[in-house]
Amino acid sequence: MRSQRFLLGSGPLFMAKADFSVELNGPQLEAVTALEGPVLIIAGAGSGKTRVITYRIARMLERGIPQQAILALTFTNKAAHEMERRVRELSPGKPLRNLTVSTFHAFGVRILREDIEALGGPEQDPGEAVRPRYRKNFSIYDETDRTELIKESLRECRVSTEGVDLYKLGQLFSDVKTGRLRWGEGANSEFRHIYEEYQYGLQVYNALDFDDLLVLPIKLFEENPGVLEKYHRRYRYIMVDEFQDTSLIQYRLLRMLAWGTAEPKQASALAGAAVPNVCVVGDDDQSIYSWRGANYENLLMFEQDFPGVLEIKLEQNYRSTTTILEAANGVISNNSNRKEKTLWSGNSGGKPVEFFQSDTEREEAESIAGNIHRMRFREGRAWGDFGILVRTNSLMETIEEALLAENIPYRVSGGTSFFQRKEIKDLLSYLRVVANPRDDVNLLRIINTPRRGIGKTAITRISETARKNHSSIWEALERLNYARRHAGGQSSLFGAEDQEKNELEAFMALIESQRSLMLGSGSLSAKVRDLVDKIDYWSYLVSEFRKNEKTAKWKYLNIERLIQAIQDWEKDEDTGDSGLYAYLNRVSLITRDDGDDEAGKGKVNLMTIHAAKGLEFPVVFIAGAEEGIIPHERSLEAGEGSIEEERRLFYVAITRARDKLSISSCRRRKRFRPGQNAPAEGITETAPSPFLAEIPPHLLEYGKEENDDELEEAEALELTGRMMRTFGLTESS
DNA sequence: CGTCTCCAGGTTTTT
């Protein structure tokens, strides 16, 4: 924090080298100033990694490297936003519209929106009907949409969905698409024709799944060296954060972009060639996404593919106390296969790591809430100083309840996204269909929402016609409509019922009119509001939730929030293009609620460990540290290296803490799938996480359980706190 | 044919 103030105060546009050297230690300075050539930074937890990256970018800008030549890739939206924010802080007043800081997926979308039409058609058997090509207005399918399409593909192949784990099938498809498995080698060929049907569906609907966002740019580059050349020329300075989490395809994309060629350069061909300016930053101990294809062996590959790599190790931890760091090292040292690294801290001593065990999850949550109150008053901490980390999303609920009950302001990030709520999905489906009428999955979601009397049979009939013509539903509707008009209003195609015909026509008219409206000029939020009125979504909610007016209101409120969010986005000066497509681009990749940055300030942070990566908090609680949760039983089923990954996860959780770490578990927990010893329905006896035993015992302190006296004490302290505030004394730093 | 109601089931982590 102090460093930023220093920079801001010392002439932001001309940061002299001296500024950096005051702010940074030796290796950090080296990492920030080595702008040319390939650089590999092994950055231990809390070693100032993000700072190094942001300073590098600031330095590039200062050196006159144009914004559009800089590309910084991250893994989560949150990390991308955070990085952008910090660069902005370092370059105040400077618009950064041409600087690309994004996730790999968002970057893929960017490329595809521009150039997907250069992609050749799919491989076809001779004589097969011509398959549709992707267009620029493609839809992006999230997990839910993808599951819908898989279901449809199963139906199409006359395979019953019974006994099929759709989730697993989706994973299998993903593994195949990204080249992690091949049919017959790990991937059960039984599902191959369903996969092909699924792929076919995506093409017909002009839709891409998340994997396509990485796979198709690669394909595009392989087929069109000219297109690759364009991007290669533009992005002359590339940085990748959390490199240990890159998957193989992400790595390939990076390599292509950096070298400008589809194939890796052979060592012999490298002599004399300018080695690209690529800087990757990672920490193998924090690799926690291998289940998603992350492969920290990329670190080794990088050294091979980019000869002359400058390797820098950042080993000084600025974040945590020695106690916390030793606890973390105690845990992680149980992993084999690590890149050698000794993390040390200048912050000696520190409070012991606390561990407490409660009887039930409710009590655990309550004692965390109580502890937060107490520490806030005793130690003068702000709400924002606390982070509560859990292994799974489902563990957050009880904790949220306790925080709510204790009037503790909090924000969650990592919960299911706002954009996954049904009412929001409905509305976004309208926008998607308007943008891309070929998008069947979204069209089917709204064709009868709000109810307009288009039922199952009508839909089945149209789907069949569509299928016969190798077209989407929308195209089938157009064709039917056309045919009917030319047959003088006589057609059996729309079904016997006049009413149904009218409903379908009305639906088409709605989409068409919205299409010309939405793609025209004017404020998107205003147009969305009109759409909501036009479809009378409010009446729909009222009738759907007749007995539950509160739900209806709540859902409508969410719609309002969405419109408000669109408006805010429109007004944001960093939004270049505020059209429909730009909005959908942005929104389609948000799968998680990252919590509002601004609104979240000054609140307790509740999130999954995965979501906490890259963050730090003065006080960290790790809740639900039980066997079966961390390490997670489902993860262990995956076998082999999974225990090590779970350990890394625990390591990441520990190293989020600056001064104080508190770990908790409970003796009994409600579980959906009860274990072997279940004393009551759905309740399992649980043991503390085996990882706790890996923390050197002298660093651990067993917390006493909370009792009422202490609660009273907390209340007394609250009184003191209020008095302090009354007298104008600051309560927190 | 479309809608309503009841019942079972249930996601480890994210794009």
Place this chain on the structure above:
DNA sequence: CCTGGAGACG
């Protein structure tokens, strides 16, 4: 608890 699917009802 909430969602989604199956079956009954209008």
